[in-house]
Each structure stands twice: as C-alpha cells, then as structure tokens.
Amino acid sequence: MTQRWPIRNTRRKFWQVSLLALLEALMDKNIEYSAALPVGDKRDALFAETSGYASVFGTLAAMSDPHLATGSFELAVELSPQNVNAWSRLADMYHLLESHQKAMWAYQQVLEMADEELSPQQIANANKILSQYYYAQGNSLQAAKLYNQSKQLSLIHI
Numbered sequence: 005m006t007q008r009w010p011i012r013n014t015r016r017k018f019w020q021v022s023l024l025a026l027l028e029a030l031m032d033k034n035i036e037y038s039a040a041l042p043v044g045d046k047r048d049a050l051f052a053e054t055s056g057y058a059s060v061f062g063t064l065a066a067m068s069d070p071h072l073a074t075g076s077f078e079l080a081v082e083l084s085p086q087n088v089n090a091w092s093r094l095a096d097m098y099h100l101l102e103s104h105q106k107a108m109w110a111y112q113q114v115l116e117m118a119d120e121e122l123s124p125q126q127i128a129n130a131n132k133i134l135s136q137y138y139y140a141q142g143n144s145l146q147a148a149k150l151y152n153q154s155k156q157l158s159l160i161h162i
Contacts, residue, residue, distance in 0.1 A: 020064055027061040030054075031079075055084035062093055070100050081113075088118045092126040099133055108137055120157070128157040 034054040041047040062076030074097040080090035095110030111130040118127050131154035139147035 020067065024061060024064055027057050027064075031057050031061070035083075051083040052087070055080040055087045055090060058083065059087065059090045059093060062090075062097070066093075066097065070097055073097050074101065086117060088114060088123045088126055091117070092123075092129060095130065095133070104137065108134065124157050128154045131157070 031054050034050055034057070038047050038050045038054070041050065058076050058080035062073040062080065065076055066073035074094065077090050077094035077097055080087055081094055084090070091110055091113045095107050095114060098104075098107035098110055111134050114123075114126050114130040115134075118130075120127060131150040135147040135150035135154065137147075138144075138150065
C-alpha cells in the first residue's frame, strides 16, 4: 500500500503540469490574437476570458509554487482589472509570501470593487485579513470594525 502513494502523487503531478501547460498555451494564443484586435468589446471579452484562464492557472500553481501563482494572478488582474476573484487570490498570494504592503493594497482593491451579493467570501476574507494587519499595527478600532464586517458577511451568506 505504501508503494502506491508515490505513483498517485506522480500521476497527480503529471496532470497538474499538463493542465498548466494547456492553460498557458490558451493564454498565449489569446494574448497573441488580442494584440491584433482594435480596442473594443471583442478585445475586452478576450482579455476577460484570458484573465479567467490565468486565475485557474494561478489556483493550480498555488499548490506547488506560490511565486508562479502570484505572477499568474498579476497577469489576470492586468488583463481584466475588474476580476474580483483574481484580486482576492492575488492578495492571498501576497499574504502567503509575506508581501504585506502589496497584500493590503490588493485586499483594498477587492473591497473597493466587489459586490456584496456576488463576492461575499472575497469581501469577508479581505476584511478578516486586513483586520489582522490593522491589529498588528496597533489600530484596534479599524481592526475590530473590519473583523465584525467579516463575521457579519459570513453569517449572512452561509
């Protein structure tokens, strides 16, 4: 039984690498194609689609390489600045990598653009993490306010 575990792990790694390669090829194709398009709705739609691919790529990459994931989420928000999920995941990666100023900035982006009905988990997470940063800086009032907002959102959208 213990001998099969490395095989399963190898298979999982193979599929993860294969999916990453496929997503990278899709992103490259879309970016290359969009470079030839004039500014407009079609180009914006292609950027939004590619941003989604970059977000999936980043989520898969985060399992083994947070730096690669961070770069992918940075690409996702560059391609589609209104992609709240990408901003949230980028903030999480900055937080994981202890890039605190960048994480705070990205979490603020989430709070500024997220719709409470569409992105309650992202807002709750941003409030929770920002409350920890404010508490560490000695701003207990702001920390408590954000923490309470986080808890309220979590209870409302269960």
